[in-house]
Amino acid sequence: MLKEERQFIILEELRIHNKVLTSELSQTLEVSEDTIRRDLRDLADGGKIRKVHGGAVVNAFPPYDFRDREIFALERKVLLAKKAVGLFKPGQVILMDGGTTNLELAKRIPSDLQVTIFTNSLPVAVILSEHPSAEVIFIGGRLLKNEKVTAGIEATESLEGIRADWGVIGARSIHQKEGITENNWDESRVKKALVKASQKVMALIIEEKLESIHPYKVLEIKKLHTMVVDLPHDHKFLNPYLRLGIQIL
Amino acid sequence: MLKEERQFIILEELRIHNKVLTSELSQTLEVSEDTIRRDLRDLADGGKIRKVHGGAVVNAFPPYDFRDREIFALERKVLLAKKAVGLFKPGQVILMDGGTTNLELAKRIPSDLQVTIFTNSLPVAVILSEHPSAEVIFIGGRLLKNEKVTAGIEATESLEGIRADWGVIGARSIHQKEGITENNWDESRVKKALVKASQKVMALIIEEKLESIHPYKVLEIKKLHTMVVDLPHDHKFLNPYLRLGIQIL
DNA sequence: CTAAAATGTGCAATATTCGGCAAAAATAGG
DNA sequence: CCTATTTTTGCCGAATATTGCACATTTTAG
Numbered sequence: 001m002l003k004e005e006r007q008f009i010i011l012e013e014l015r016i017h018n019k020v021l022t023s024e025l026s027q028t029l030e031v032s033e034d035t036i037r038r039d040l041r042d043l044a045d046g047g048k049i050r051k052v053h054g055g056a057v058v059n060a061f062p063p064y065d066f067r068d069r070e071i072f073a074l075e076r077k078v079l080l081a082k083k084a085v086g087l088f089k090p091g092q093v094i095l096m097d098g099g100t101t102n103l104e105l106a107k108r109i110p111s112d113l114q115v116t117i118f119t120n121s122l123p124v125a126v127i128l129s130e131h132p133s134a135e136v137i138f139i140g141g142r143l144l145k146n147e148k149v150t151a152g153i154e155a156t157e158s159l160e161g162i163r164a165d166w167g168v169i170g171a172r173s174i175h176q177k178e179g180i181t182e183n184n185w186d187e188s189r190v191k192k193a194l195v196k197a198s199q200k201v202m203a204l205i206i207e208e209k210l211e212s213i214h215p216y217k218v219l220e221i222k223k224l225h226t227m228v229v230d231l232p233h234d235h236k237f238l239n240p241y242l243r244l245g246i247q248i249l
Numbered sequence: 250m251l252k253e254e255r256q257f258i259i260l261e262e263l264r265i266h267n268k269v270l271t272s273e274l275s276q277t278l279e280v281s282e283d284t285i286r287r288d289l290r291d292l293a294d295g296g297k298i299r300k301v302h303g304g305a306v307v308n309a310f311p312p313y314d315f316r317d318r319e320i321f322a323l324e325r326k327v328l329l330a331k332k333a334v335g336l337f338k339p340g341q342v343i344l345m346d347g348g349t350t351n352l353e354l355a356k357r358i359p360s361d362l363q364v365t366i367f368t369n370s371l372p373v374a375v376i377l378s379e380h381p382s383a384e385v386i387f388i389g390g391r392l393l394k395n396e397k398v399t400a401g402i403e404a405t406e407s408l409e410g411i412r413a414d415w416g417v418i419g420a421r422s423i424h425q426k427e428g429i430t431e432n433n434w435d436e437s438r439v440k441k442a443l444v445k446a447s448q449k450v451m452a453l454i455i456e457e458k459l460e461s462i463h464p465y466k467v468l469e470i471k472k473l474h475t476m477v478v479d480l481p482h483d484h485k486f487l488n489p490y491l492r493l494g495i496q497i498l
Numbered sequence: 499c500t501a502a503a504a505t506g507t508g509c510a511a512t513a514t515t516c517g518g519c520a521a522a523a524a525t526a527g528g
Numbered sequence: 529c530c531t532a533t534t535t536t537t538g539c540c541g542a543a544t545a546t547t548g549c550a551c552a553t554t555t556t557a558g
Contacts, residue, residue, distance in 0.1 A: 003536075019254055022514075032538050037515070052253045053514065053545060122374055122387075129371060129394050138371075138399050140389025140407055145378050150387050154407065158389055252546075271504075281548050286505070302504065302555060505554065515544070524535070 001029065007039050008111075014049060014058055015130065016107045021055040073206050074100075076230040080204040081105040083249050084168070084228045087202065090114050092165040095194045096124055098149035099170025101204045103127065109134060118164065120155055120190055122148040144186065151186035156193040167198025169219065173212035174205055176240035179221040181214040188216035200225035210237050221246075250278070256288050263298060263307055270304040325479040329453040330354040332498050333417070333477045336451065339363050341414040344443045345373055347398035348419030350453045352376065358383060367413065369404055369439055371397040393435065400435035405442035416447025418468065422461035423454055425489035428470040430463040437465035449474035459486050470495075 006029055013020050022040070026033040044051040050059050081104035088094060090113060096102055098121030106124045109115065111132050119125055120139040128136045141155030169191055171180045180203060182188035195201050201224055210229075226247040231238060238248055255278055262269050271289070275282040293300040298307065330353035337343060339362060345351055347370030355373045358364065360381050368374055369388040377385045390404030418440055420429045429452060431437035444450055450473055459478075475496040480487060487497055 019251055021251070033514085034516095034539080035537060038537085050253075052251055054251050057251065057253050122371070122378060125371055125392060126375065129392055129397055131394075136392040136394070137403070138387065138389045138392055140387045140399070140404075143374060143378055143385040143387055145380075145385070148378055150389070154386070155389075158403065158407070282504080283506095283549080284547060287547085500558090501556105502558105503554105503556075505552105507550105507552085509549090511547085511549105513544100513546070516542085517540105519540085520538095522535100522537075524533105526531100526533075528529100528531085 001031075003039070006031070006035075007043060010036075010039060010043065010056075011048065012111060014056065015111065019055060019057045023054075025055075072100075073208070074104075076206050077101040077104050077204070079230055080206065080228045081108050084202065084204055085109060087166070087226065087249075088113060088115055089165075092116070093162075094118070095159070095162070095164045095167040095198050097121065097168060097170040097191060097194055098124065098147055101206070102168055102170050105168065105204065118159070118162065120150045120194075122150075139190075141190070142186075144184070147184070147187060149187065149190070151190045155190050159190075159193040159197045162197040164198045165200065167194050167201045169194060169201055169203045171203045171205055171209060171218075173209050173214050174203065174221075174227075175211055175213050176221060178213050179217060179224070180219040182216045182218050183214040185216055188218050191218040195219050195223065202226040202228065204228045206230055207237075250280075252288070255280070255284075256292055259285075259288060259292065259305075260297065263305065268304060268306045272303075274304075325455050326350040326353050326453070328479055329455065329477045330357050333451065333453055334358060336415070336475065336498075337362060337364055338414075341365070342411075343367070344408070344411070344413045344416040344447050346370065346417060346419040346440060346443055347373060347396055350455070351417055351419050354417065354453065367408075367411065369399045369443075371399075388439075390439070391435075393433070396433070396436060398436065398439070400433075400439045404439050408439075408442040408446045411446040413447045414449065416443050416450045418443060418450055418452045420452045420454055420458060420467075422458050422463050423452065423470075423476075424460055424462050425470060427462050428466060428473070429468040431465045431467050432463040434465055437467050440467040444468050444472065451475040451477065453477045455479050456486075 010020060010025060022033050022036050025036045040051050040056045043049045049056045077100060080101055084105050085108045088109065093116045096106065096117055096119040103123050106127045109131060114133045116135040117128055118137045118139055125136060125138050128134055139150055139155050139158055141150030142152040144151055169180060172182055174180050182191060201219065203224060205227055207230055222244060224246050226249060227241055228249045233248055242248060259269060259274060271282050271285050274285045289300050289305045292298045298305045326349060329350055333354055334357045337358065342365045345355065345366055345368040352372050355376045358380060363382045365384040366377055367386045367388055374385060374387050377383055388399055388404050388407055390399030391401040393400050418429060421431055423429050431440060450468065452473060454476055456479055471493060473495050475498060476490060477498045482497055491497060
């Protein structure tokens with residue numbers, strides 16, 4: 001592995017987590033800790049990062065930070081995000097909804113992938129505002145404080161006339177007959193608008209969200225193009241979706 | 250866990266609750282109380298917090314937040330913010346621009362003050378998303394990554410038809426003849442739209458910004474209603490503005 | 499005033515870093 | 529193609545940093 005390659009990975013890791021450990025990197029990248037240390041020193045000399053005892057941290061902690069609170073099933077959400085990010089191709093236009101899973105996805109969009117991202121999620125926008133090559137368009141509207149997304153007429157209207165390559169919908173629940181449903185009416189409206197403005201819709205679904213139902217419909221199950229899940233492909237829960245021709249990842 | 254990470258979390262905790270307990274931190278962070286004590290001592294030595302028996306409290310004197318320490322002239326900006334926040338009355342509609350000074354203002358809106366705030370600034374929106382009684386409306390558009398504000402047609406259009414009580418403009422420079430000017434064209438457009446949608450315009454100005462000029466005009470000096478400054482009222486620099494009937498605070 | 503809680507200090511164990519060195523790999527020049 | 533030079537990497541031992549613990553001392557609260 002090239003030194004540059006390694007240092008690039010370190011920076012990516014740093015962008016996602018805001019910190020790296022010498023010991024972890026040494027294992028992940030399969031080089032000695034000395035080498036990692038030298039890498040970190042190089043990067044620190046270039047002013048890109050700040051070297052500290054045990055690893056390195058980002059130069060300036062973001063002025064606002066949705067500090068990694070306890071997120072339910074974070075590890076599996078990260079897994080979904082890593083799978084999903086491979087579906088994005090250079091030049092694509094992506095609509096991105098809120099939610100913790102989608103936030104993990106946003107963090108993992110490679111620095112060199114040029115995409116245009118529309119989002120109504122404050123945390124997603126914050127993360128992407130540090131992305132070097134993504135164009136970010138924030139969908140305005142009334143801010144829902146709990147969900148940290150915008151909603152309302154303003155938001156739905158500004159999505160009219162957009163034909164994005166992907167719509168990434170955050171799903172509170174999904175059901176083989178009822179499709180994706182929400183429990184907040186305003187939010188469900190925006191999600192509907194997001195869906196309408198996307199050619200293909202993907203949803204990242206952890207096991208717990210399967211086969212549950214909430215009052216407001218967002219998406220007919222037939223309209224779902226891709227489902228990224230944390231289950232083996234032959235799991236019985238997935239059969240109904242496979243039969244409908246939905247791509248499972 | 251890195252020492253820096255721990256100390257960052259401590260500061261974060263302090264910012265939210267204004268105090269921390271050694272015993273609680275020891276449990277939360279899973280290190281001995283001795284370690285927490287050493288952390289608190291480090292932070293106190295740096296003037297970031299004030300150590301007390303049993304834990305620590307926010308430093309009575311700014312800068313009390315280490316992330317803000319890198320902001321130019323933060324102390325004076327905080328002063329301006331404290332002065333300006335008194336101008337907001339319950340029920341008002343306020344348009345709020347970006348910038349570090351305005352961010353300080355947003356942080357200081359009393360939690361029981363019911364106002365409606367339109368903003369195109371990501372950091373301002375993040376801060377206000379934690380505000381218990383303010384209604385927040387985000388002005389969508391293309392995100393300028395350096396400034397962390399939205400701009401573009403989308404943003405200016407969505408301000409049409411609004412008549413806010415106050416427009417709080419972030420000013421890069423102000424001049425007694427040229428008024429408020431900017432060096433980024435896109436940004437200057439949004440600011441112009443903000444101004445147009447406001448009945449009264451206020452600007453928080455630190456001394457360094459007086460009498461400097463940038464290429465793109467945002468606001469005729471006559472249209473400025475209130476100027477909040479860090480100078481004594483009888484300072485000679487302020488005479489031209491006083492003569493124009495601008496309220497100086 | 500007294501008991502409990504919190505603190506400071508010295509110390510030892512562990513983890514991390516630093517500098518020098520040599521082997522291995524990549525590069526350049528003939 | 530071969531050789532000299534530079535770069536990169538891993539290893540070693542010494543130096544440094546971090547952490548938890550024990551114990552004496554101080555502070556707090558009732």
